Amino acid sequence: MNKRLTAEQVQAYAHDGFVHPVPVLAHAEAAALRRELEGWERSRGAAIDFPEKSKSYLLFDWADRLVHHPHILDAVEDLIGPDILVYHSTLFLKEARTPAFVRWHQDSTYFYLQPHLHVTAWVALSDASVQAGCMRAVAGSHLCGPFAHDDKPEPDNMIRRGQGISGLFDQQDGSMMPLRCGEMSLHHTDLVHASGANDSDDRRIGYAISYIPAHVRPTGPVRPWALRVRGRDHGHFVPERRLENALSEPDRQQHAQALAAFRALQDAGFAQAVAS
Numbered sequence: 001m002n003k004r005l006t007a008e009q010v011q012a013y014a015h016d017g018f019v020h021p022v023p024v025l026a027h028a029e030a031a032a033l034r035r036e037l038e039g040w041e042r043s044r045g046a047a048i049d050f051p052e053k054s055k056s057y058l059l060f061d062w063a064d065r066l067v068h069h070p071h072i073l074d075a076v077e078d079l080i081g082p083d084i085l086v087y088h089s090t091l092f093l094k095e096a097r098t099p100a101f102v103r104w105h106q107d108s109t110y111f112y113l114q115p116h117l118h119v120t121a122w123v124a125l126s127d128a129s130v131q132a133g134c135m136r137a138v139a140g141s142h143l144c145g146p147f148a149h150d151d152k153p154e155p156d157n158m159i160r161r162g163q164g165i166s167g168l169f170d171q172q173d174g175s176m177m178p179l180r181c182g183e184m185s186l187h188h189t190d191l192v193h194a195s196g197a198n199d200s201d202d203r204r205i206g207y208a209i210s211y212i213p214a215h216v217r218p219t220g221p222v223r224p225w226a227l228r229v230r231g232r233d234h235g236h237f238v239p240e241r242r243l244e245n246a247l248s249e250p251d252r253q254q255h256a257q258a259l260a261a262f263r264a265l266q267d268a269g270f271a272q273a274v275a276s
Contacts, residue, residue, distance in 0.1 A: 003074035010078055013186060017142030018193075020177045020185035024071040024123065030182040034125045034205060036062040037091075050160070051259055053091040056207070057227065057243065058255040063089065064243040067209050072121050073230050075186060076211045079119050083214035083231035086240075087111065087118060087224070088262060092158055092206045094133055094198035099156045101133070101196050103164025104173075106141075108189040109149045110163055111210070112220040112265055118189040118212045124179040125205040132200040135185065136174040141192035156197075161266070165192065179206075222265040225258035 002010065005019065013019045025033075040060070041047055048056075056063035066072065067086050076084060088111070094100040108116050128134040147165045157164075169192065177185050187193060198204045214234040218224050226237035233239060240258055243251055 002078045004071060005075050005078040013079055013188070016137075016139040017191035018137050018139070018177065018185060018187040021179050021183035022075055022186060023182065024069065024075070024184050025182035027182050030125050033062040033066065036060070037125070037205070047095070048091060048093065051255070053093070055089055055255055055259055055262070056091055057086060057089055057209075058240065058258060059243070059247055059251060061243070061246045063091075063207065064246075066123060066207055067227070068229055072123065072184065072209070075184075076119060076121060077230065079186065080117055080211065080213040081231075083234065084229050085212050085214050085216075085226040085233065085237065086209060086229055087113070087212045087226050087237075088210040090208050092122075092195075092204075092208055094158075094204040096198060096201050096203055099197040100158055101156055102135075102158050102194050103152070104138075104169045104192055104194040105149060105159065105164045106147060106190050106192055107210070109146065110161075110266055111189060112218055112224075113189075113212060113216050114219050115216065116189050117216055118210055120187050120189070121184050121209045121211060122179070122187070123184040123207045123209065124181055125207060126202055127181050127200075128179040128204050128206055129200060130176050130178050131198075132202070132204040133196045133198040134176060134178045134204075135187075135193055135195045135206075136176050137187060137191050137193040138169065138174045142188040142190035144190075144192075146190070147192065164194075169194070171196070218265070220265045221268050222261055224261050224265050 009019045057067040227240040
């Protein structure tokens with residue numbers, strides 16, 4: 001028996017590669033998480049950026065609570081089973097009236113995992129409307145295998161290396177996936193997806209959490225880190241320690257080490273792709 005998703009939603013995920021919207025947070029709960037994030041931004045005098053926007057759950061209480069949230073984990077368990085790790089996370093923040101975008105891409109291209117069972121929970125901490133540049137996806141593309149990706153770094157591209165698919169999909173392709181604050185979408189690692197500019201008057205804040213079943217293995221030359229959030233750890237990753245004291249020196253050190261391993265894996269994969 002499913003814990004969070006309906007049978008129809010599980011079927012839609014298998015057929016389309018995504019499901020949305022899935023309510024997971026009360027509006028007041030989502031607003032409180034946003035206040036914590038923005039309070040930290042005000043204290044430093046700048047919007048969150050790298051490195052803190054990656055693997056934020058190793059640094060901040062609001063992100064730690066999200067990756068362990070039972071409503072999110074119940075939905076993820078309906079798709080990948082009870083032994084769940086967080087492999088990565090990224091805060092995707094588009095300021096109001098800005099051209100930030102994400103090219104068409106598949107997450108699996110730069111995650112170096114087998115088998116391809118990773119699911120991303122994209123949790124909206126503000127409304128992610130069509131006007132705000134919500135995600136759009138090509139239904140069924142997760143069944144087509146890998147697409148060739150290239151690197152086109154641009155100042156407004158939210159993926160730092162600019163990885164994406166050239167020439168196959170137009171800006172208007174795919175289905176829009178709007179979310180209200182407190183809702184999430186779930187998408188498969190092989191799903192082709194993208195997003196456009198935020199033309200709304202509010203920030204578009206989404207926390208993308210990459211969950212994997214614990215039996216998945218890394219395939220690259222670098223052993224990456226991951227955090228067990230439910231069930232049993234099968235021992236294929238360097239185990240991360242759950243956040244103890246937000247932004248403390250030990251937690252900052254762990255974050256730096258885990259992120260360095262992830263970046264080293266990215267760099268090794270990029271070098272291998274160029275050499276081939």
